[in-house]
Amino acid sequence: MKRFKTATIALKLAPRALLIALLWASPDAASAAQLLEQASPRPGPAAGRAAPGFQLHTLDGKPISLESYRGKPLVLNFFASWCDPCREEMPLINELAANSEKGNYRVLGIAVEDSRAALDEFKKEARLIFPMALDLNNAVKRSYRIFGPPATFFIDAEGVVRAMVLGPLTQERALEALRKTAAAKN
Amino acid sequence: MKNCFRRPKRISFYLACGLLAACSSDLAPRGARESRGEALRFGAQIALGRAEANPAAPFLRAAPDGRLFAVWTEDAAARESNSSGHAAFHGSGKMAPSPLRDLLIAASADGGATWSSARRVNRSDEAIQGEENGPKLAFGADHRAYAVWSIPGEKGDKTRANIRFAMDDGQGGFGSARTLNEVKDAARFALIEFSPDGSLLVAWIDRRIDSPRPRQLYLMKIAGDGRALTKNYPAGEGLCECCKLGIAFADGGKTVYIADRQVSEKQIRNHVLRRSSDGGNSFAAPVEISDDGWQVASCPHSGPSLGRDSRGWLHVSWFTLGRSESEAGIYYSVSKDGGKSFAPRRLVQANRAPEVLYNSLAVGADDTVYLAWSNLDAENRAQIFFRAIGADGRWSEIQQLSRARGDASRPVLALGPHRLHVAWTETDGETSRALLRSARIGR
Numbered sequence: 047m048k049r050f051k052t053a054t055i056a057l058k059l060a061p062r063a064l065l066i067a068l069l070w071a072s073p074d075a076a077s078a079a080q081l082l083e084q085a086s087p088r089p090g091p092a093a094g095r096a097a098p099g100f101q102l103h104t105l106d107g108k109p110i111s112l113e114s115y116r117g118k119p120l121v122l123n124f125f126a127s128w129c130d131p132c133r134e135e136m137p138l139i140n141e142l143a144a145n146s147e148k149g150n151y152r153v154l155g156i157a158v159e160d161s162r163a164a165l166d167e168f169k170k171e172a173r174l175i176f177p178m179a180l181d182l183n184n185a186v187k188r189s190y191r192i193f194g195p196p197a198t199f200f201i202d203a204e205g206v207v208r209a210m211v212l213g214p215l216t217q218e219r220a221l222e223a224l225r226k227t228a229a230a231k232n
Numbered sequence: 233m234k235n236c237f238r239r240p241k242r243i244s245f246y247l248a249c250g251l252l253a254a255c256s257s258d259l260a261p262r263g264a265r266e267s268r269g270e271a272l273r274f275g276a277q278i279a280l281g282r283a284e285a286n287p288a289a290p291f292l293r294a295a296p297d298g299r300l301f302a303v304w305t306e307d308a309a310a311r312e313s314n315s316s317g318h319a320a321f322h323g324s325g326k327m328a329p330s331p332l333r334d335l336l337i338a339a340s341a342d343g344g345a346t347w348s349s350a351r352r353v354n355r356s357d358e359a360i361q362g363e364e365n366g367p368k369l370a371f372g373a374d375h376r377a378y379a380v381w382s383i384p385g386e387k388g389d390k391t392r393a394n395i396r397f398a399m400d401d402g403q404g405g406f407g408s409a410r411t412l413n414e415v416k417d418a419a420r421f422a423l424i425e426f427s428p429d430g431s432l433l434v435a436w437i438d439r440r441i442d443s444p445r446p447r448q449l450y451l452m453k454i455a456g457d458g459r460a461l462t463k464n465y466p467a468g469e470g471l472c473e474c475c476k477l478g479i480a481f482a483d484g485g486k487t488v489y490i491a492d493r494q495v496s497e498k499q500i501r502n503h504v505l506r507r508s509s510d511g512g513n514s515f516a517a518p519v520e521i522s523d524d525g526w527q528v529a530s531c532p533h534s535g536p537s538l539g540r541d542s543r544g545w546l547h548v549s550w551f552t553l554g555r556s557e558s559e560a561g562i563y564y565s566v567s568k569d570g571g572k573s574f575a576p577r578r579l580v581q582a583n584r585a586p587e588v589l590y591n592s593l594a595v596g597a598d599d600t601v602y603l604a605w606s607n608l609d610a611e612n613r614a615q616i617f618f619r620a621i622g623a624d625g626r627w628s629e630i631q632q633l634s635r636a637r638g639d640a641s642r643p644v645l646a647l648g649p650h651r652l653h654v655a656w657t658e659t660d661g662e663t664s665r666a667l668l669r670s671a672r673i674g675r
Contacts, residue, residue, distance in 0.1 A: 090586070128363060129531040130391045130473040159363070159533075162662055163331030164390075171388040182661045183638045184587075188612055191586040193553055193560075194530035213499075213529030 090191035093208060097122075097201045098189035102156065102179035105165060110154070110179060112205055119151040119208075119227045122199040123215075124181075124192050126160050127168035131214045132196040136172050138215055139198075142224075143176035151224065154179065158187040158195055200227040269620055269628035272652065272671035277634075280655070280666040281336055281350060285310035287666035289362030290655035292646030293369045295377070300340045300648045302655060303353065303369045303379060304666040305362050308332035311352075333360040335367050335381055337406075343651040344670040353398055353406045358383045361390060361420075362657070363642065364475040364533050364590070370424045370432060372456045376400045378432055380424045385417030391473070392417040395436055397424075399458050412452055414464045415440040419450065421535070423477045429485030431461055433512055435477050437492075438466075446495050447471040451512055467508070467515050470494050472501050474531060478538030478593075480546060482570070488512040489571055491521070491538040491548055501526045503536050503550045505571045521565055522577040524552040534588045539595035541623075546571050547601045549580060549593040557583075562591050562605045564621070581617060581630060584608040594645035594652070596673060599623035604633070604643035604654050614639035616656045633669055634658065640667075650674050 091097055099112045112120075123139050125132035143153040155178035157165050162180055169178065181187050190199065192212070200209040200223040208230045209223035281287030285306035293301050311334060335353040340346060353367075354360060360367065360381050367381035377400040385392035394417060398409040413419035418440040427433050431453050438450040449468035453461040471492050478491035488508040495501050502525070504518035526532070536550035546567040553560040560583040565574045580603055583589060591605040601621040609615045609632070616634040621627050634640035638660030646653045655668040 126531070128361075128365070128390045129533070131529065131531055133389065133391055161331060167331065167388055180662075183659070184614070185612075188585060188587065188608075193586050194528060194532050194588055196530055 091199060091207045091210060093210065095207055097199060097205050097207045098186070099205075100156075100186045100189065102181065102186065104177045104179050105162070105169065108177075110177070112201070115152055115154065115201070116205055117203055119203055119224070120199075120201040121146075121151060121153045121220075121224070122201055123153065123155045124158055124187060124190065124195050124197045124199075125155055126158050126195045127164045128160070129195045133172070135196055135214045136174065138217060138220060140173070140175055141217075142220060143174075146176075149224065149228075151228070153177075156181050156186055158184060158192070198223075200224060202227050202230040204230075206230065269622045269626040271629050271631055272618070272620065272673065274618075274631070274633060274654070274669040274671040275345070276669070278344060278347075278668045278670075280304050280338065280347065280668060281306050282310065283665065285334075286664045287336075288657045288659075288664040289366030289642070290657065290666040290668065291366060291368055291644050292653050292655050292668075293371060294646055294648040295339075295371045295375055296373060297375055298341075298649045300344050300646065300651075300653060301337060301369060301371075301377065302340075302347070302666075302668065303335060303337045303367050304655075305333040305360050305367065306336055308334045308357055331359060332357050333362065335360050335379065337369070337377070337379070343648060344653050344668055351405060353379050353409075354381070354396070355398075355406070355408050358396070358409075361393065364535060365390075365393070365420050366642070368422065368424050370426045372426050372432070373430065374456065376402070376456065377406075378424055378426070378454075379406070380412070380422040380434060382420055382422060387417070389417070391420065392439065393420045395419045395422040395434070397434065397454070407458075412436075412464070413438065413440075413450070421474065421476050423479055425479045425481070427485035427488070427511070428481055429511060431455055431485070433479065433488065435467070435479060435490060437471050437473070437477070438464075439473070447473050449477075449490065449492060449506070453512070465513075467512070468492070468506050468518065470496075472532065474533050474535065476535035476537075478536050478548070480538050480540040482540060482544060486511050487570070488515075489538060489540070489546060490515070491536045491550075493532070493535065493550075494518065494520075499527050499529050501528060501532060501552075503548065503552075505538075505546065505548070505567070505574075507571045519571055519573070521548050521550070521567075521574045522552075522563065524559075524563075524577070525555040526552045527555075528553065532588060534590050537591055537593035539593050539601065541595045541599040541601070542597070543568075543599060544570060545599075547593060547595055547621075548574070549591045549603050549605070551589045551591055551605075553583075557586060560586070562589055562603070562607075564593075564601075564603065580605065580619065581607055584610075585612060587614065590642045592643045592645045592654075594647050596647055596652070598674060600673070602645055602647075602652055604645050604656075606639075606641045606643060606656070613637070614641050616640045616643045616654065618643075618654060634667070636660070647673075 208227040290304040336350040562580040
């Protein structure tokens with residue numbers, strides 16, 4: 047039993063010992079440490095996996111969370127007022143929002159690396175009709191593992207990601223993703 | 233018992249990672265493996281501008297007399313209302329006002345320790361853009377300062393913007409700004425450099441020809457007294473819709489190098505170098521700096537940095553995600569043949585998590601290459617990091633320069649007499665700061 051415990055402790059410590067040895071031996075400690083970090087990346091959102099939770103405020107100050115959108119599918123669009131492809135897809139997001147009541151889903155825009163003033167202006171300029179929130183300090187962007195906007199996630203009524211489009215959304219992809227999301231059975 | 237069988241697997245996994253780290257030239261710069269350069273001692277952090285005005289988007293440039301100048305943007309609303317200008321409501325009158333931002337300039341005669349009172353550069357109220365599209369500054373040989381910045385287009389669209397230019401009026405202020413792009417609402421990411429031939433070269437990414445979709449590189453030359461020496465002229469095409477460009481000169485201004493990112497039909501975005509042998513009038517076909525294979529349909533919003541050393545070597549740093557997330561990071565390469573070819577890329581630092589990183593590069597008089605960039609810390613906050621590559625190829629340790637509570641981003645570097653300066657924007661919630669740290673360099 048004692049031998050088993052010793053072996054277990056040794057096995058537990060081995061990766062750390064190796065890491066220390068590696069950092070000592072490597073000429074680029076930081077890069078080596080990061081390599082090990084990256085070897086086991088955080089799980090990101092994926093189809094069939096629960097969407098990362100968030101707590102934000104809409105531009106008019108209303109607190110929102112992923113939980114508050116439960117019960118209906120959610121089209122979650124990450125965008126920025128300075129982003130070319132985001133601006134180009136905004137008419138489509140607006141159209142999705144206009145049809146959301148009929149389609150029994152909701153649309154939320156999350157602005158990344160943006161300011162309230164710029165967002166207010168963008169909302170008026172592009173005549174955006176869907177609720178939007180500002181991702182201050184980029185916490186939501188990071189939990190959704192987004193390298194650059196736009197990105198759109200289709201989340202079912204139970205909070206599970208059913209489809210994701212990293213890059214500009216097209217009408218065909220949006221309709222297909224909505225169909226998939228609405229049809230999802232948890 | 234089952235766990236006992238799993239653990240050796242995990243150990244093998246770590247061992248494999250270790251071997252990979254030790255073997256890959258991407259992961260451990262060869263120079264660094266040989267020996268390490270000394271870390272620089274940076275002084276305390278200095279804040280530029282007025283905290284209540286949310287300073288952001290700092291840019292640094294040393295004047296020929298050795299003084300360090302900084303430009304940055306601030307909320308115009310925080311300014312006491314004594315402006316002679318009028319609020320810019322995007323012309324049409326139908327749009328909401330943009331978030332008006334001023335462009336400020338200040339100088340330091342003691343290596344960044346203390347700063348003069350800030351002066352406003354823009355005479356009329358404008359929505360001066362920041363982030364990757366922030367203001368830039370250049371100096372002529374006669375110490376005259378020139379600034380460029382972007383403002384949104386008439387309809388308020390930041391991506392269809394205009395480039396503004398103003399110059400020092402010789403009386404302690406700046407003259408009225410004028411728009412450089414001849415086709416309205418089509419230009420962004422302006423860069424201004426004073427060429428050794430005595431003229432100013434302004435480069436930007438242009439979308440006046442909106443189809444085919446990739447953007448064009450446009451240039452314009454301006455004389456030291458502000459006169460336009462050329463009209464706007466195209467110098468390249470196929471550019472990614474963003475971001476900042478890099479410029480370097482050689483042969484007294486006869487050779488001009490510009491670094492940018494190309495976008496292919498398949499949305500692959502590799503960085504390239506363009507070379508002109510006639511002072512920037514025409515450019516040869518671009519040379520690929522590295523075949524990173526970054527395929528992305530979204531907005532990468534992080535551009536390359538370019539510098540040239542006394543040997544004529546060209547140094548480039550950039551961010552790429554590469555062909556998979558595990559490749560993502562800040563990379564560096566060097567061309568020792570005047571931009572005809574580039575050495576295989578070397579990793580400066582890997583991404584800690586999915587995030588676009590921003591970088592800046594400067595080359596010292598002793599050919600040391602200084603690199604600053606943003607990356608996430610262990611708490612998932614973006615911070616500013618730094619390392620140097622000596623002329624002998626030695627890579628210094630990575631140093632963390634910021635301790636942001638929110639995010640620190642978009643570093644810029646500038647070299648002054650025996651000093652290196654790094655500035656960046658720090659955001660926390662809805663507030664921002666423009667911060668600076670300096671270090672003594674050379675012996």
